[in-house]
Amino acid sequence: MPVDILMPALSPTMEKGNLAKWLKKEGDPVKSGDVIAEIETDKATMEVEAIDEGILAKIVVPEGTADVPVNELIAIIASEGEDPKSAASASRKTEAAAPAAPAAEPAAEAPAAGHETVPAAPKASASSYDASGEVPAGTETVKMTVREALRDAMAEEMRRDENVFVMGEEVAEYQGAYKITQGLLQEFGARRVVDTPITEHGFAGIGVGAAFTGLRPIVEFMTFNFAMQAMDQLINSAAKTLYMSGGQLGAPIVFRGPNGAAARVAAQHSQCFAAWYSQVPGLKVVMPYSAADAKGLLKAAIRDPNPVIFLENEILYGHTFEVPKLDDFVLPIGKARVARPGKDVTIVSFGIGMSYAEKAAEELSKEGIEAELIDLRTIRPMDIATVVESVKKTNRCVAVEEGWPQSGVTSEIGMRIMEEAFDYLDAPVIRVTGKDVPMPYAANLEKLALPNVGEVVQAAKAVLYR
Amino acid sequence: MSVAAVNGAKPVSAAKAKSSKAASTKSGKAPAAAAFGKDEELSAYKQMLLIRRFEEKAGQLYGMGLIGGFCHLYIGQEAVVIGMQMAAQEGDQVITGYRDHGHMLATGMEARGVMAELTGRKSGYSAGKGGSMHMFSKEKNFYGGHGIVGGQVSLGTGLAFANKYRGNGAVCLTYFGDGAANQGQVYESFNMAELWKLPIVYVIENNRYAMGTSVVRSSAQTDFSRRGASFNIPGEQVDGMDVRAVKAAAERAIGLTRAGKGPYILEMQTYRYRGHSMSDPAKYRAKDEVDKMRTDHDPIEQVRQRLIEKKWANEDDLKKIDVEIRAVVNDAAEFATHDPEPDPSELYTDILL
Numbered sequence: 001m002p003v004d005i006l007m008p009a010l011s012p013t014m015e016k017g018n019l020a021k022w023l024k025k026e027g028d029p030v031k032s033g034d035v036i037a038e039i040e041t042d043k044a045t046m047e048v049e050a051i052d053e054g055i056l057a058k059i060v061v062p063e064g065t066a067d068v069p070v071n072e073l074i075a076i077i078a079s080e081g082e083d084p085k086s087a088a089s090a091s092r093k094t095e096a097a098a099p100a101a102p103a104a105e106p107a108a109e110a111p112a113a114g115h116e117t118v119p120a121a122p123k124a125s126a127s128s129y130d131a132s133g134e135v136p137a138g139t140e141t142v143k144m145t146v147r148e149a150l151r152d153a154m155a156e157e158m159r160r161d162e163n164v165f166v167m168g169e170e171v172a173e174y175q176g177a178y179k180i181t182q183g184l185l186q187e188f189g190a191r192r193v194v195d196t197p198i199t200e201h202g203f204a205g206i207g208v209g210a211a212f213t214g215l216r217p218i219v220e221f222m223t224f225n226f227a228m229q230a231m232d233q234l235i236n237s238a239a240k241t242l243y244m245s246g247g248q249l250g251a252p253i254v255f256r257g258p259n260g261a262a263a264r265v266a267a268q269h270s271q272c273f274a275a276w277y278s279q280v281p282g283l284k285v286v287m288p289y290s291a292a293d294a295k296g297l298l299k300a301a302i303r304d305p306n307p308v309i310f311l312e313n314e315i316l317y318g319h320t321f322e323v324p325k326l327d328d329f330v331l332p333i334g335k336a337r338v339a340r341p342g343k344d345v346t347i348v349s350f351g352i353g354m355s356y357a358e359k360a361a362e363e364l365s366k367e368g369i370e371a372e373l374i375d376l377r378t379i380r381p382m383d384i385a386t387v388v389e390s391v392k393k394t395n396r397c398v399a400v401e402e403g404w405p406q407s408g409v410t411s412e413i414g415m416r417i418m419e420e421a422f423d424y425l426d427a428p429v430i431r432v433t434g435k436d437v438p439m440p441y442a443a444n445l446e447k448l449a450l451p452n453v454g455e456v457v458q459a460a461k462a463v464l465y466r
Numbered sequence: 467m468s469v470a471a472v473n474g475a476k477p478v479s480a481a482k483a484k485s486s487k488a489a490s491t492k493s494g495k496a497p498a499a500a501a502f503g504k505d506e507e508l509s510a511y512k513q514m515l516l517i518r519r520f521e522e523k524a525g526q527l528y529g530m531g532l533i534g535g536f537c538h539l540y541i542g543q544e545a546v547v548i549g550m551q552m553a554a555q556e557g558d559q560v561i562t563g564y565r566d567h568g569h570m571l572a573t574g575m576e577a578r579g580v581m582a583e584l585t586g587r588k589s590g591y592s593a594g595k596g597g598s599m600h601m602f603s604k605e606k607n608f609y610g611g612h613g614i615v616g617g618q619v620s621l622g623t624g625l626a627f628a629n630k631y632r633g634n635g636a637v638c639l640t641y642f643g644d645g646a647a648n649q650g651q652v653y654e655s656f657n658m659a660e661l662w663k664l665p666i667v668y669v670i671e672n673n674r675y676a677m678g679t680s681v682v683r684s685s686a687q688t689d690f691s692r693r694g695a696s697f698n699i700p701g702e703q704v705d706g707m708d709v710r711a712v713k714a715a716a717e718r719a720i721g722l723t724r725a726g727k728g729p730y731i732l733e734m735q736t737y738r739y740r741g742h743s744m745s746d747p748a749k750y751r752a753k754d755e756v757d758k759m760r761t762d763h764d765p766i767e768q769v770r771q772r773l774i775e776k777k778w779a780n781e782d783d784l785k786k787i788d789v790e791i792r793a794v795v796n797d798a799a800e801f802a803t804h805d806p807e808p809d810p811s812e813l814y815t816d817i818l819l
Contacts, residue, residue: 008529011745044747202654209624244600246593247816305819
């Protein structure tokens with residue numbers, strides 16, 4: 001059968017090109033790999049190689065022809081043993097030149113270009129979440145720091161599943177730079193508690209590779225500031241591989257460590273990454289405030305089959321909370337918690353932002369304003385239904401975070417409320433955020449750069465028009 | 467004959483000569499390859515030819531607009547992955563960068579599924595969501611298919627970490643190019659692989675050009691077998707155009723690392739005939755250089771000549787093989803151009819489990 005040579009596309013965007021030169025003439029034998037012609041575009045000159053053997057039976061488009069459309073028949077090759085003359089007339093051009101139409105949509109129903117019908121995104125649960133059932137009534141609690149809660153969560157999961165291991169800088173012999181992994185080396189040994197060199201990009205990639213095989217690494221970043229070195233592996237490998245592999249291969253991995261401002265460590269060590277990671281499909285992003293949530297959510301993160309970014313906070317590590325005394329306390333990822341019920345205004349926050357929100361709620365209460373406090377706990381997927389439910393009741397909302405204002409998590413909260421509860425609002429949503437500056441070192445400036453309780457109180461009064 | 471010498475690349479040869487003297491590590495030049503028996507020659511021939519014909523077809527479909535985006539062809543480098551796979555065992559993993567079609571065929575992935583992924587159709591290995599640079603087969607232990615230069619090196623080291631953690635005896639073959647060899651995470655990975663004695667062979671496919679930048683213009687140390695020297699990782703330079711040399715080196719490297727000796731580096735001196743990607747006219751190198759490689763060092767032609775010389779096959783036998791392989795490739799192309807595109811509902815699947 002004769003072989004049609006079509007005008008090739010040399011790049012994804014090429015639509016036409018010039019046929020600069022024929023390097024073979026009619027009647028010449030050609031074999032696979034022979035350069036037969038040169039094509040020019042505005043960007044480059046390229047060679048056209050034959051991919052079949054035979055005789056160049058006919059040149060259809062002569063050299064020097066400009067603006068030859070991609071896929072136009074330019075020559076015909078007679079296969080071995082064929083008569084070039086009859087081959088030249090027996091071209092299959094019409095068949096070959098029409099690339100198989102994508103069969104998924106029948107042509108009759110195909111919408112005009114630029115007007116494709118996009119399937120709706122799957123809806124997250126529309127119903128609000130009631131966290132009051134998370135701990136059975138009458139459960140004993142123990143006082144515990146966030147630090148201890150995180151350690152216990154890892155230890156429990158490592159006892160439960162041999163595939164769980166922890167790796168990072170100073171996690172083993174040093175017992176953790178912030179002592180989160182204290183005692184783990186002694187209990188689980190160096191095989192499962194792995195000290196790494198100071199090479200975030202490398203060990204993040206190693207963690208993801210190990211997770212591809214079904215191991216469940218907990219990768220500790222000494223702080224999330226250093227995870228920027230590893231960002232490529234977190235986003236391009238951990239988050240995207242499940243999708244790129246058509247669901248074959250995912251990364252059940254937890255990246256955890258302190259995030260956000262600590263104290264007096266200045267710009268490079270004081271940054272909240274919640275908004276950054278929360279933008280990426282394929283990741284879950286958890287940012288607990290209390291010790292109980294830290295424990296229950298870290299256990300859930302370790303069991304989750306997806307990559308989870310688990311954002312802790314250095315200042316909160318030493319804070320003490322009541323933690324339920326349960327054998328296996330696991331909380332759902334993606335569910336907010338009403339931390340304090342109220343009727344007048346909704347204050348939404350997460351992580352250390354909750355500490356400002358809690359104090360503000362207390363102050364507001366003294367003035368007769370009952371704020372409903374919502375701790376998001378998970379940033380992605382975001383439980384906006386629980387926020388909306390509260391806003392329907394209070395008709396007013398303040399969103400609080402330590403991170404920067406532009407494209408922040410609170411910007412997202414404000415937008416989602418506008419999309420889903422606009423008609424319930426009696427005032428625009430107000431944000432209280434970290435200031436739009438790199439974190440300064442000086443004690444007074446640092447204080448100014450962070451949100452404060454007074455700003456939250458003021459914002460709540462503003463949405464109440466008081 | 468050494469591949470490097472063909473290019474008249476004196477600096478490379480000189481660096482090599484110096485390096486083998488200075489090599490206080492175990493780095494050095496590979497010993498001569500053992501001859502193949504008839505079955506090995508025929509098997510290597512068929513497998514390399516499948517990659518060659520597949521890639522030619524992919525280039526053609528790209529030219530017809532049926533394959534989109536970036537498409538990096540492996541033509542010229544076939545002996546590397548085939549020689550390596552001839553020394554690998556069941557359960558060993560393979561991971562590579564974006565010039566990955568050959569690796570997929572070499573691990574036994576179906577031509578139809580690979581081609582259908584290239585055309586972005588539903589029966590592609592990634593259901594049409596990955597494309598040329600992002601394909602995987604858990605069943606064949608092929609872990610991608612990665613589009614970020616060097617990213618697969620840390621990931622492959624992680625696969626090897628998992629092998630050691632489980633004590634399963636498997637080895638990870640981690641491929642990357644001379645361009646990726648300059649990425650920082652490669653050295654972070656080398657350090658940890660040697661520190662923890664991970665079962666991994668780093669296969670550096672030195673095709674002499676990082677996109678359009680030749681190794682002498684991009685690399686202070688052009689002897690890539692020595693790139694692990696400061697981590698005490700042994701390495702050797704291998705004639706990557708000779709499948710026998712590749713297999714012999716692979717056996718040494720895989721054997722040592724499987725025995726717990728830690729990582730091993732193989733610099734495969736090879737050559738890509740085509741541009742970096744389909745849209746690269748490759749004007750940064752002389753036409754003579756390409757022609758000389760094709761005429762004098764083609765990995766498939768070398769095997770073909772030996773088959774004829776030893777009378778293990780005649781022209782008719784080889785013609786028959788070619789026809790069979792063309793049939794496989796044509797079938798794959800036919801399948802890949804008629805398979806439906808993924809259903810629109812697939813847009814939102816496989817994001818989270």
